[in-house]
Ligand SMILES: NC(=O)c1ccc[n+]([C@@H]2O[C@H](COP(=O)([O-])OP(=O)(O)OC[C@H]3O[C@@H](n4cnc5c(N)ncnc54)[C@H](O)[C@@H]3O)[C@@H](O)[C@H]2O)c1
């Protein structure tokens with residue numbers, strides 16, 4: 001099957017070669033689409049690749065019936081409705097590392113341009129004005145740079161500023177004293193950083209918490225004559241407050257690469273001589289564009305080929321070494337979920353997933369998501385996947401708990417999925433046998449040893465002579481071949497179970513007849 005990828009923002013042609021080379025992938029590049037045109041077109045595509053321009057709104061996602069992955073060739077995903085993507089089981093991946101260097105260099109270019117009035121002086125000279133007095137600048141050496149947001153780009157800017165002999169002081173909620181010391185920089189609260197800095201540079205993502213982080217009150221805390229740079233996202237600085245702060249001479253200069261509304265050419269800030277600006281060029285270098293396009297293309301190709309994405313945004317990412325250890329359990333976790341959902345009656349209220357033995361050493365979130373996927377699929381259909389499984393469970397009001405215990409009842413590893421409904425509790429446990437693959441080893445309280453695949457029938461009955469024979473005879477009459485059979489009982493003459501694997505799905509007629517046999521309490525067909 002050929003999978004269709006739409007690229008709706010300009011991406012480096014060299015960078016998308018992994019997509020062009022993939023045999024099962026057909027690439028369409030269409031970078032001039034209006035939102036309406038994209039909404040109309042998107043249904044045909046399995047993957048969408050964007051930069052910051054295309055707005056991947058809820059409306060687009062709801063129309064994208066076949067979309068499996070959105071790739072962002074860059075860092076910021078504020079142009080993508082992540083909640084809508086998660087709800088629809090669409091994974092969003094980005095390329096967080098590829099443009100760090102370029103964005104840091106662009107930030108330094110802004111800081112240096114502000115310090116020496118280069119854009120203004122250039123502009124004057126082009127207009128035939130040789131004005132040396134007006135454009136006297138300041139040195140960076142011994143000035144303090146305040147970095148707000150010390151992630152990938154903030155840290156690179158800090159290192160470069162130290163190269164310029166600046167003092168650097170940073171604020172980031174994750175910045176520890178130890179890390180600051182190691183980097184040879186100072187640290188403080190946002191207020192402290194704003195108060196100390198001669199130059200301020202912003203490097204946070206645009207989030208609810210960072211929207212207008214730099215507002216009127218923040219400007220009031222700054223030194224008079226401070227200069228500020230934003231190469232992160234428009235909206236982190238309140239543009240009206242910045243305008244007032246410049247007009248009132250609190251702020252001596254601003255270098256802006258990003259704006260609240262983009263693209264923009266008519267803006268009151270652009271009319272101020274103290275403002276220098278670029279049209280969102282931080283990541284626009286040959287190197288960065290090639291690098292982000294390669295990264296995101298690899299992730300899209302891997303994901304569409306059934307592999308795992310390296311940089312998921314709406315799924316917690318798991319280190320490669322951990323993923324190598326837990327991936328073999330994905331199949332088992334999903335099958336246990338499918339199995340127990342078939343056993344379950346009533347309204348699901350709570351799911352407990354118990355991890356025992358060597359599994360306790362791992363990050364088990366991905367296994368939980370696979371178990372939930374199996375569990376929810378029966379009622380919610382195949383659109384449930386590991387991106388939206390936890391979200392859908394939550395939306396259905398199902399509490400999900402993970403438990404870890406070192407005792408694995410004699411197995412090297414044991415995974416148990418227990419479901420509580422308003423009518424009872426059912427559970428099933430499985431293990432991965434070295435070299436032999438997955439096995440179901442427990443159903444409720446009964447020990448079994450069954451491959452989790454194919455068609456099965458789970459029968460609860462009274463432990464009576466002839467019960468097994470009656471089931472065998474009936475299935476033979478219905479021409480249903482029994483491949484394997486396991487039996488178990490609580491005590492002689494008490495409750496017992498049969499677990500059959502059969503060569504085809506148990507049809508309704510055979511199910512009804514089996515249910516009517518004497519001493520049979522319940523018959524559950526299970527297709528794994
Ligand atoms: N202009 C461009 O072309 C361009 C290019 C690349 C990235 N960006 C933007 O630059 C920004 C930073 O990118 P990055 O790759 O360094 O991201 P990152 O995730 O590595 O770093 C962001 C940092 O901000 C910190 N942070 C979050 N909330 C904060 C708050 N309230 N106060 C202070 N710090 C806070 C985080 O802890 C994190 O360390 C993003 O907004 C990204 O979209 C712009």
Ligand SMILES: O=C(O)[C@H](O)COP(=O)(O)O
Nearest residue numbers: 051052053074075076283
């Ligand atoms: O978040 C980013 O990666 C930058 O803002 C780059 O955006 P762009 O891909 O539109 O240049």
